[in-house]
Amino acid sequence: xxxxxxxxxxxxxxxxxxxxxxxxxxxxxxxxxxxxxxxxxxxxxxxxxxxxxxxxxxxxxxxxxxxxxxxxxxxxxxxxxxxxxxxxxxxxxxxxxxxxxxxxxxxxxxxxxxxxxxxxxxxxxxxxxxxxxxxxxxxxxxxx
Numbered sequence: 491x492x493x494x495x496x497x498x499x500x501x502x503x504x505x506x507x508x509x510x511x512x513x514x515x516x517x518x519x520x521x522x523x524x525x526x527x528x529x530x531x532x533x534x535x536x537x538x539x540x541x542x543x544x545x546x547x548x549x550x551x552x553x554x555x556x557x558x559x560x561x562x563x564x565x566x567x568x569x570x571x572x573x574x575x576x577x578x579x580x581x582x583x584x585x586x587x588x589x590x591x592x593x594x595x596x597x598x599x600x601x602x603x604x605x606x607x608x609x610x611x612x613x614x615x616x617x618x619x620x621x622x623x624x625x626x627x628x629x630x631x632x633x634x
Contacts, residue, residue, distance in 0.1 A: 494617065497551040499525035499538035500601075501564075504557030506530070507601035507609055511555060514610055520617070523551070539567035546595055547571045554596040555613065561600035568596045573634070580604055582615040589619035591626045 496515060500508035505527060515522045525541045527533045535558045542554045554576075556564035561578040568576035576596035577588035580603055588594040597616045599609050621627075 494520055494552045496520060496522040497525060497542045497545050497554040498522055499542045500527060500557040501533045501535040501538060501559070502527065502530055503559030504599065504601040507599065507606060508557050510606050510610065511557070511613055514613060535563045536567045539564045543568040543571040543574050543576070543596065547573045552595075553617070555599070556596060557599045557601055559600060559602040561598040561603065565598040568598065575630070575633070579612050579616065581608075582611050585612045585616040586619045589616055590622045593621040593626070593630050
């Protein structure tokens with residue numbers, strides 16, 4: 491796996507899963523910065539999604555992971571930023587294709603939708619999959 495710098499964030503619905511993903515990143519010596527939340531209390535997902543997305547859009551991080559209850563809200567907010575291609579993934583196939591074909595730079599997860607072990611498989615697949623380029627690059631360029 492290439493050397494990555496990951497921005498990660500969650501709301502209250504994704505707090506517990508974010509802690510598991512952080513454990514995964516630490517165990518693999520993947521550099522990351524946690525943009526919150528830091529204690530499990532009600533929070534507004536748009537604030538966290540905006541912070542993480544802005545940092546990736548500026549090029550300060552290679553990729554991001556956003557986690558809320560469903561992953562939907564985080565993905566909607568993230569995709570409002572120029573240069574961000576956030577993918578909500580609920581299975582490993584979507585995770586792989588979101589990277590290989592769509593060059594997604596933010597993975598969104600729904601903690602209330604996928605269990606811990608599936609979520610960690612999704613993260614693993616997403617981080618290990620490279621963009622294929624080729625015919626897919628033309629399509630990404632069309633989005634930009």
